[in-house]
Amino acid sequence: MWFADISWRQFRRSLGGFSAIVCKQEDDVWAEDQYGKTIAQGEAGVDDAQVIQSAIDAVEKGIVFLARGTYQCVRDSPAQIYLKSYVSLVGEGKDATRLIINRANGVSKGDGISISNTVGARLISIRVDAKTHDQQAAVVGSNVSDFVACDCRFENLDNVFAVYFAGSSSPDVDNEVLDKNNKLINCEIYGEYTGDVLSWSFQMDSEIAGCKIYGRVALYKGKNVNFHHNFIYDSPNEGIWITGKYYNAHINNNIIRGTPSYAIRNSGEVYGLVISDNLIYRTGPSGAATIGLFDYIEGVVANNYITYTKAAAIGIACNGILKVVNNIAKNCNRDNKYWYNGGSIFGISGYKDLFLEFRNNIAYDLNTNGAPMTISLGGNEPKAEAIFEGNIFNRSNSFHGADHPTLGNTANSELYMIAKNYLAKFKMERNYAFTDSAPEKVLLKTGNENSGSKTISGDGVTTDFEIGAHGLVTTDPSKIVVKITPVSQDAINASPCVGYVDPADNTKIRVKFASAPANGADNVKIVWHAEVIS
Secondary structure, eight states: OTTTTSOHHHHHHHTOSOSEEEEEETTEEEEEETTSOEEEEEETTTSHHHHHHHHHHTOSSEEEEEOSEEEEEOOSSSEEEEOOTTEEEEOSOTTTEEEEEOGGGGTSOOEEEEOTTEESOEEESOEEEETTTTOSOSEEEESEESOEEESOEEEEOSSSOSEEEEEOSSOBTTTTBSEESOEEESOEEEOOOSSEEEEEESEEEEEEESOEEESEEEEEEEEEEEEESOEEESOSSOSEEEEEEEEEEEEESOEEEOOSSOSEEEESOEEEEEEESOEEESOOOTTSEEEEEEEEEEEEEESOEEESOSSEEEEEEEEEEEEEESOEEESOOTTOOOGGGTOEEEEEETTSSEEEEEESOEEOOOTTTOEEEEEEOTTSOOOOEEEEESOEEEOSSOEEEEEETTTEEEEESSHHHHHHHHSSEEEEESOEEEOSSOOSOEEOOOSSEEEEEEEEOOOSSOOEEEEEEOOOSOOOGGGEEEEEEEOSHHHHHTOOEEEEEOTTOTTEEEEEESSOOOSOSSOEEEEEEEEEOO
């Protein structure tokens, strides 16, 4: 006997409380209630699913215990098992209790377990295999609330979702007509479908935690999802796709590895997005972003470690209000794309209606062709506003601005020079840079002050001379103060002197002496300092 050296009665007693039990032995499969009365029996491998269903139907509320073994589910039914409200189907472990789904012995395809129209149902310690015979979803449900799956394995091939939660019959996110309080805990979800392996649609107050997932997770139109401590690996598609309108999607403390496309992206409005404390590595796509932010977002991307990716780290192409803080991008852009072909570690669409706080992020390796940051306008006027504070950039290659309607593409080793042309407004404080050849950090200029020297040839007549571009973030003369210090003797003799913004070109500054400096070649040298005042 499969229960070895103990009696049937001892085995039943060891299980504790249950309402029904299903077992297999050799050619027999049977179900008993808690008192030992037979509920149903049949031929093993033929009647397994019907016996399990009979056990479930016989229980009003409680536990149906599914003893270890492999159950061949071959009914000609859209789903092999229909779970009921407040009934828990409990196995002896996902490697011990296995349901193999094969509707009508392969004549047609079906789902494994349906949890539709239930409240408080449970699946615990069971493996549902829709993969061996290429069936439909292992678990499927709509109009489901308070469901929990724990310590299970759900699997299928490339036909459709392994787990499919479809939501209520007439879902409405804004009015909270959604399935509520459903959870997947410590489950394994496997599928080779190039779409979604786990489709989590129209869910509210839901949780997916501690799961190992092979394939893409689709969070479709919902509210208050907590997706944490999961491992998404070697998906044939993306890692996580947040699509449709979503409120409060929290993607925290996950590991995402080996996706050939985005690790995380959205398509649709997301309010209250939090992507934090994730480890993302060996992802793609080449020439795009590991985390892709689109459409409209109000949220935070924080404390993520992104490494060894073909793609850039974070692509920001959304409208909204966004904080990107404390992220580390190391050894990204492994395909060594140029900045104009997706090789920027951080990318910003400057023509979006976006307010961005970009603080305390680190961009390490660029490879030979990449860029620390590109701000692109796509031929449009700049609209985005940004604060850059406390970031550290590898500046071995320049920062880039792309597709300005008049300036086109430009490059500069100072980020503020790009920001002032490709953003509507910006502020910079305490940003640092290093290069591969000079690893010591240096402070990046903010654009709020600038200085330099100028050497002029006097002619004994001219008192007013052009110095050149001030390089400040503003061109408003009322907000710029220019200080001049004469250095050479001829400059001192012609002083006092004053500096001012050129009224003919507010991007430049000039100096005016009290008297004309003496005639000579390069005999008038000054030092200048220009500063923005509030």
